[in-house]
Structures are given as C-alpha cells and as structure tokens.
Amino acid sequence: SKVPPIILNNGIEMPQLGYGVWQVPDDEAERAVATALEAGYRSIDTAAIYGNEVGTGKAIAAAGLPREDVFVTTKLWNSDQGYDSTLRAFDASLEKLGLDYVDLYLIHWPLPARGTYVDTYKALERLYADKRVRAIGVSNFLPEHLRRLIEATSVIPAVNQIELHPHLQQHTAREFHAEQGIATEAWSPLGQGKGLLDVPAIVAIAQKHGRTPAQVVLRWHVQLGNIVIPKSVTPSRIKENIDVFGFSLDEEDLGAISALNEDRRIGPDPATFDLG
Ligand code: NAD
Secondary structure, three states, X not given: OOOOEEEOOOOOEEEOXXXXXXXXXXXXXXXXXXHHHHHOOOEEEOOHHHOOHHHHHHHHHHHOOOHHHXXXXXXXXXXXOOHHHHXXXXXXXXXXXXXXXXXXXXXXXXXXXXOOHHHHHXXXXXXXXXXXXXXXXXXXXXXXXXXXXXXXXXXXXXXXXXXXXXXXXXXXXXXXXXXXXXXXXXXXOOHHHOOHHHOHHHHHHHHHHOOOHHHHHHHHHHHHOOEEOOOOOXXXXXXXXXXXXXXXXXXXXXXXXXXXXXXXXXXXXXXXXXXX
C-alpha cells in the first residue's frame, strides 16, 4: 500500500512517511537509500551534518526515478547560520547531493542565544523565491521561536521537524503548529528503538493486530497526522517500517498509546542546545 501525501501550506505534497539517514556513514548511505527507494520510500531526510549527502545523492541518481517522484530534505547546520553563509551552505549541499533543487530545506536548530535564526531564515526565503527549494521550514523550533520567526519574516514555515514519539508526544507544539498551518514532522519516531518497542502496551497492540511494535508506533504517528522518517539500515526493517498503511489502530489502541506520554526527551533541549 502506497504512502499518502501530506499537503504542505504552500500546496506541495510531501510523502507522510520517509526514510531518515542520520548516523548512516556516507559509504553505507548509498546502499541504505537504494534499499529504501526499492522498498517504495519516496522521501529521504538527510542533513549537512550527517555527512552523507554524497551517498544519498548517488543512490537517488542510480535509482533512475523521475526527479519529481523523490522528495529530498536536507538541513542547514548550526555553524552556517547567517544570511550569506546559509546561501553558501545551500550551494554546497546541492553540489554534494548532485541535485539542482531540494524539496525541503530546514534550519537544523534554532540556537536562540545566538540570535541568528531570523537572518538565516531570510536566506531560506530567498532560496524559495529563486525556486531552488520547493518548501522551507525549521527543525527543533519551540513555539516561542516560531512566533518570533513568523513575526519577522513572510513565509510561514511549511514544516517543523521535532523529536516526537509516544514518550514525548509534544501536545503543545502540535497544537501550535496546527493553528499556524505548519506540518509536524517527527524525528526519532521510534524513540531510537530503545525501550519504547518493548513497552508492554505497545507489544500487546502489536500482537492484537499481527504487526510489530515498530509498525504500531509508526501507525500511531500516521493516524495523528504526523510526518515520520524512521531510520534503519537493516533491509527487512526498512521494508517493515513502510508497511503501515494496511491496518488501523482503534480508539482503545490510540488511548493506550496516549497514556504513555512522559514528556521525556532523548535528544537535546532546543532552548539550550548550541553546537557547531
Ligand atoms: P528512530 O526513532 O527512527 O529509530 C531508529 C532506530 O530504531 C534504528 O537505529 C534501530 O535501532 C531501531 N529500529 C528501526 N526500525 C526498527 C524496527 N522495525 N524494529 C526494531 N527496531 C527498529 O531514530 P532516529 O534515527 O534518531 O530518527 C529518525 C530520523 O530522524 C533520523 O535518521 C534523521 O533523519 C531524523 N533526525 C533528525 C533530528 C533533528 O535534529 N532534526 C534528530 C534526530 C533524528
């Protein structure tokens, strides 16, 4: 069953489920992304800091798909924040990917203490106006950062990519995004596979549906309307993770997963994280 699209706030379509390549070394990324494209993924999430834009780009080229059939996201790293440096970093990413446009370009972290995300975003607006990106957005922005950005710039971010999984359900952020027309994209949607997939409530739901815990968690995201980008380098798991459109969780299942929220992050707090 095919991955349905989410319509972003500028009308473009993004597959609701994609493949994330964080922590995949460049020389493995080509094989991993090729496996994902063969399995039917049509959205790939990379970033300059992942160091695998070259391998990712090679796999996309080798797949021989029409360019418009693959949705490519990359992200601007922290050390490149600022107007001119963002334009240069974008050129470098495009070159590494071997593409002449990307579908979605994100500011990786807000770095609020530096005060550079507004200027950085203005460079993204310029890239968008020049049609070098089909949509622009942010990652790890808290509602307070989004509010400031929206006040100071003219293009509402299409996406905010944030840590989100059953232990960190992000109710406040999701509600704010919905009010503003910003799509919520979940990073570490499986909680990095640690612990979450062994939680008895999730295991029980998986048994009930004859599915795996990972499929149950991904299906939960899909039914909530989140965009998800699970990562695996294991071919069988890559296939398993996209096979979540042939079953549905019922209200009881959804309620049981809702009850698992602990507002607990695995990754850094965007209010204070500043690296690179
Ligand atoms: P994830 O939640 O996707 O978990 C991945 C891990 O879960 C795998 O390494 C594996 O150990 C396990 N796993 C995957 N599929 C499984 C399955 N079917 N059964 C059992 N275990 C399974 O975590 P992630 O890699 O951190 O996040 C996904 C993507 O999100 C990344 O690759 C990256 O693209 C993006 N991301 C973005 C940011 C950001 O700051 N914007 C931060 C982290 C991750």
